[in-house]
Amino acid sequence: xTGRPPILQLRNLTKVxxxxxxxxxxxxxxEEGEFFTIVGPSGSGKTTLLRMLTxxxxxxxxxxxxxxxxxxxxxxxxxxTCMVFQSLALFPHRTVGQNIEFSLKIKGIDPATRKxxxxxxxxxxRLPEDYYGKNVxxxxxxxxxxxxxxxxxxxxxxILFFDEPxxxxxxxxxxxxEKELKDIHRETGKTFIYxxxxxxxxxxxxxxxxxxxAGRLVQVxxxxxxxxxxxxxxxSEFIGDVNVIAVTANxxxxxxxxxxxxxxxxPPAPAxxxxxxxxxxxxxLRFVAGRSEAENVLEGRVYNEYALGxxxxxxxxxxxxxxxxxxxxxxxxxxHRDDAVLIGWDASDSILVTD
Amino acid sequence: MNSSADRMRxxxxxxxxxxxxxxxxxxxxxLVLASSTSSRYFIFPITKWGFDxxxxxxxxxxxxxxxRTSLLIAACVTVIAVVIAxxxxxxxxxxDWKGRSIYQKIVLLPIFFPQSVLGLALLLxxxxxxxxxSWQTAxxxxxxxxxxxxxxxxxxxxxxxxxxxxxxAFDLGATKWQVFREVTLPVLFPGIFSGALFAFLxxxxxFPLSLYTTGADTTLPExxxxxxxxxxxxxxxxxxxxxxxxxxxxxLLGYFIIVVLRRRRSAGSDEAx
Amino acid sequence: xxxxxxxxxxGMRHALPILVFLLGGFAAPLLAVIAFSFVPSRTFSLWxxxxxxxxxxxxxxxxxxxxxxSLGLAAATVAILxxxxxxxxxxxxxxxxxxxxxxxxxxxxxxxxxxxxxxYGWILIFIKNGVLLGTLKSLFGxxxxxxxxxxxxxxxxxxxxxxxxxxxxxxxxxxxxxxxxxxxAFDLGASRWQVFREIDLPLAxxxxxxxxxxxFVLAVGAIAEAKVLGGQQIIPITHDIEIAFTYAQNWPxxxxxxxxxxxxxxxxxxxxxxxxxxxxxxGRR
Numbered sequence: 031x032t033g034r035p036p037i038l039q040l041r042n043l044t045k046v047x048x049x050x051x052x053x054x055x056x057x058x059x060x061e062e063g064e065f066f067t068i069v070g071p072s073g074s075g076k077t078t079l080l081r082m083l084t085x086x087x088x089x090x091x092x093x094x095x096x097x098x099x100x101x102x103x104x105x106x107x108x109x110x111t112c113m114v115f116q117s118l119a120l121f122p123h124r125t126v127g128q129n130i131e132f133s134l135k136i137k138g139i140d141p142a143t144r145k146x147x148x149x150x151x152x153x154x155x156r157l158p159e160d161y162y163g164k165n166v167x168x169x170x171x172x173x174x175x176x177x178x179x180x181x182x183x184x185x186x187x188x189i190l191f192f193d194e195p196x197x198x199x200x201x202x203x204x205x206x207x208e209k210e211l212k213d214i215h216r217e218t219g220k221t222f223i224y225x226x227x228x229x230x231x232x233x234x235x236x237x238x239x240x241x242x243x244a245g246r247l248v249q250v251x252x253x254x255x256x257x258x259x260x261x262x263x264x265x266s267e268f269i270g271d272v273n274v275i276a277v278t279a280n281x282x283x284x285x286x287x288x289x290x291x292x293x294x295x296x297p298p299a300p301a302x303x304x305x306x307x308x309x310x311x312x313x314x315l316r317f318v319a320g321r322s323e324a325e326n327v328l329e330g331r332v333y334n335e336y337a338l339g340x341x342x343x344x345x346x347x348x349x350x351x352x353x354x355x356x357x358x359x360x361x362x363x364x365x366h367r368d369d370a371v372l373i374g375w376d377a378s379d380s381i382l383v384t385d
Numbered sequence: 386m387n388s389s390a391d392r393m394r395x396x397x398x399x400x401x402x403x404x405x406x407x408x409x410x411x412x413x414x415x416l417v418l419a420s421s422t423s424s425r426y427f428i429f430p431i432t433k434w435g436f437d438x439x440x441x442x443x444x445x446x447x448x449x450x451x452x453r454t455s456l457l458i459a460a461c462v463t464v465i466a467v468v469i470a471x472x473x474x475x476x477x478x479x480x481d482w483k484g485r486s487i488y489q490k491i492v493l494l495p496i497f498f499p500q501s502v503l504g505l506a507l508l509l510x511x512x513x514x515x516x517x518x519s520w521q522t523a524x525x526x527x528x529x530x531x532x533x534x535x536x537x538x539x540x541x542x543x544x545x546x547x548x549x550x551x552x553x554a555f556d557l558g559a560t561k562w563q564v565f566r567e568v569t570l571p572v573l574f575p576g577i578f579s580g581a582l583f584a585f586l587x588x589x590x591x592f593p594l595s596l597y598t599t600g601a602d603t604t605l606p607e608x609x610x611x612x613x614x615x616x617x618x619x620x621x622x623x624x625x626x627x628x629x630x631x632x633x634x635x636x637l638l639g640y641f642i643i644v645v646l647r648r649r650r651s652a653g654s655d656e657a658x
Numbered sequence: 659x660x661x662x663x664x665x666x667x668x669g670m671r672h673a674l675p676i677l678v679f680l681l682g683g684f685a686a687p688l689l690a691v692i693a694f695s696f697v698p699s700r701t702f703s704l705w706x707x708x709x710x711x712x713x714x715x716x717x718x719x720x721x722x723x724x725x726x727x728s729l730g731l732a733a734a735t736v737a738i739l740x741x742x743x744x745x746x747x748x749x750x751x752x753x754x755x756x757x758x759x760x761x762x763x764x765x766x767x768x769x770x771x772x773x774x775x776x777x778y779g780w781i782l783i784f785i786k787n788g789v790l791l792g793t794l795k796s797l798f799g800x801x802x803x804x805x806x807x808x809x810x811x812x813x814x815x816x817x818x819x820x821x822x823x824x825x826x827x828x829x830x831x832x833x834x835x836x837x838x839x840x841x842x843a844f845d846l847g848a849s850r851w852q853v854f855r856e857i858d859l860p861l862a863x864x865x866x867x868x869x870x871x872x873x874f875v876l877a878v879g880a881i882a883e884a885k886v887l888g889g890q891q892i893i894p895i896t897h898d899i900e901i902a903f904t905y906a907q908n909w910p911x912x913x914x915x916x917x918x919x920x921x922x923x924x925x926x927x928x929x930x931x932x933x934x935x936x937x938x939x940x941g942r943r
Binding site: 105107108112119120136 | 843
């Protein structure tokens with residue numbers, strides 16, 4: 031990141047609808063040229079936050095600063111930012127070309143310049159030139175994504191916002207488009223702010239990720255930081271299948287799990303930690319032959335197994351508690367359903383989080 | 386969006402709509418006021434308030450006969466229209482078949498046709514067939530216009546009908562008739578009910594078709610028309626008020642029933658979930 | 659596939675009752691009118707010498723004036739209603755929220771009261787010593803001329819009677835414009851006016867055009883407004899037709915006039931309806 035001042039600063043940003051606080055005291059700095067993704071489940075306030083940033087909703091309190099200038103009350107059509115909508119919101123009565131040129135037409139730019147600019151953008155986004163006069167409703171899903179992106183880029187925004195534009199697209203195409211979007215980000219050097227409910231999607235594309243929950247920004251960090259050092263149970267569970275055990279500090283540097291009546295060795299606890307959860311990823315759990323082979327060991331029973339392509343997942347039950355163990359196919363566990371097994375992990379493979 | 390300009394715009398739209406509603410109901414106010422004066426002529430401000438004309442109007446045997454005729458026609462129209470329109474609506478919106486697009490437009494044609502001309506055309510046609518005009522020919526005439534309207538109303542419900550429901554019932558061993566009675570009919574019921582309400586009220590209030598096709602059997606709107614072009618008759622505002630209030634009560638009652646039905650249905654699905 | 663098999667496919671089978679009914683109740687009467695327009699003046703039987711005499715008579719008369727009045731009044735009604743209804747339709751879709759159903763109901767109710775009754779209410783408002791003039795007189799001692807039986811009041815009566823027929827299709831049209839599409843245009847720098855012109859209007863057009871068509875056709879066929887409110891100041895074509903059928907007892911002439919009116923209306927309806935995909939307009943969930 032450069033020494034330039036942040037392009038976008040949010041200061042105590044809050045939005046209240048009646049008695050419901052949709053966005054609660056959000057503070058955030060976004061750097062010029064960054065690909066920043068806001069992740070959260072539905073209802074977490076991420077869409078409201080985005081609508082405030084684009085000027086389609088206005089903040090109840092707090093400030094939005096664009097390059098140091100307060101833009102709270104500027105409506106969307108006066109802001110130098112632009113959004114790619116979830117539904118894409120392409121104009122169905124216009125051709126591909128007319129869609130891309132829309133903002134140029136609004137600015138009163140002459141048709142020849144408009145067309146030149148539109149064709150340039152179409153080339154950049156790998157849309158065939160003869161699509162210029164094509165009815166936008168006749169385009170495929172991927173093509174429509176590109177048209178929407180081209181339309182937004184034609185506006186020459188300082189910041190480009192994305193409201194889950196890939197959520198309605200099938201898995202394979204989505205994976206391709208995620209990478210394409212990251213390439214476009216690199217090519218244009220613009221600031222991208224993206225919202226999604228899929229942390230997986232966020233991981234692929236983003237420079238930094240902010241996780242939202244119930245209107246608050248609960249953790250901000252690089253994909254690596256979010257993955258390896260989640261600070262709360264919520265963030266750790268948001269990443270995917272994890273094993274979570276409720277624990278309390280046992281005063282001896284370890285933790286006590288009341289559910290199993292045992293103490294576990296744990297990584298160093300955050301200051302003032304008294305109760306929370308111990309998180310162990312499925313791939314960090316191993317099947318062990320004896321209790322000495324891992325720092326923490328539990329005895330359970332294999333209930334079922336699931337083949338996930340290159341990996342195999344096992345459901346192991348320890349009493350009522352369900353653990354997920356994941357192994358690469360070549361390291362598959364040789365046993366059968368209902369076999370009694372020992373599963374174990376080392377303290378360094380686990381994470382201590384608060385609620 | 387809640388900028389002050391936006392709030393201003395919303396306020397303007399509210400005010401405009403309120404003004405249009407007042408415009409729509411101003412004549413009803415005239416009718417109500419005129420019906421509640423005791424004098425022979427309507428002079429505003431009213432000096433002699435009273436409901437004498439209500440009494441006199443409803444004591445009249447002629448008026449009773451008018452009500453009977455109008456009611457008879459509307460009832461027959463409702464029953465026949467709903468049955469034909471239900472099947473019409475299934476063909477309109479449920480099934481995908483070859484002639485559907487043309488069929489949809491044919492069904493709409495009578496709606497997009499001047500009613501007074503349609504009334505005359507039917508008069509000619511009945512005459513050529515040698516029929517005498519009576520309440521039966523009026524029922525037929527009303528149907529020509531009301532069946533398409535009714536089909537359209539029911540179709541809107543049919544569009545949101547999932548054909549997989551019928552297939553599922555079949556799959557569970559129901560016969561064609563059972564599928565219709567147990568699945569299709571109840572699911573479409575709100576639409577059918579709205580269609581029936583429309584059919585009844587539109588027939589009850591119809592004037593241009595009745596004018597040419599009722600023969601000696603006069604309906605209420607025809608009677609009122611004859612009286613109002615002849616000069617001021619105190620019974621006209623009374624009957625006008627009654628037909629306005631009657632339609633309002635029926636419509637609100639119908640709306641209420643549909644709301645209750647919907648609520649019961651969604652409450653049921655909540656319990657299931 | 660045989661004809662029989664074609665008929666007994668579910669779609670056709672369900673369409674059959676209504677099609678048969680419309681054949682006998684709509685197509686046949688119209689054919690009867692057309693046939694009658696060719697028989698000699700003042701005959702009541704179809705089986706006489708057919709000729710174009712009735713049409714010749716119409717083109718030699720001043721009937722075109724009533725035609726112009728009818729079409730002109732209908733066009734004026736449509737234009738005024740478009741301006742009145744658009745803001746209300748917009749409000750019903752985007753502003754009124756949970757009150758929208760109630761307001762829709764308020765606009766539906768007048769449809770079910772006979773139009774001549776509703777028009778008569780206006781007479782009571784505007785007549786000398788009526789609600790309006792009586793109030794002015796008693797409060798301010800001001801006695802302006804009554805506007806009953808004028809051209810203007812006839813037009814107002816038509817606007818009044820056909821308002822729901824314009825409002826509902828327009829509302830359907832306005833509700834077909836996705837909010838996100840409007841937001842997107844706004845976000846791309848369009849002003850409110852530009853959003854209206856570039857997005858709202860073109861996308862709501864199917865509904866608005868259906869409203870135009872329906873209102874125009876019904877207004878061309880209007881008869882009660884001119885009689886009840888206009889006091890025969892304006893003579894619409896429907897009045898000429900009615901006279902021919904009743905007082906003049908000249909059915910063939912009335913039939914010929916009807917055929918000409920049907921031609922105008924029919925052409926318009928067919929041109930417009932041909933271009934619409936009704937499933938797209940009615941079938942939204």
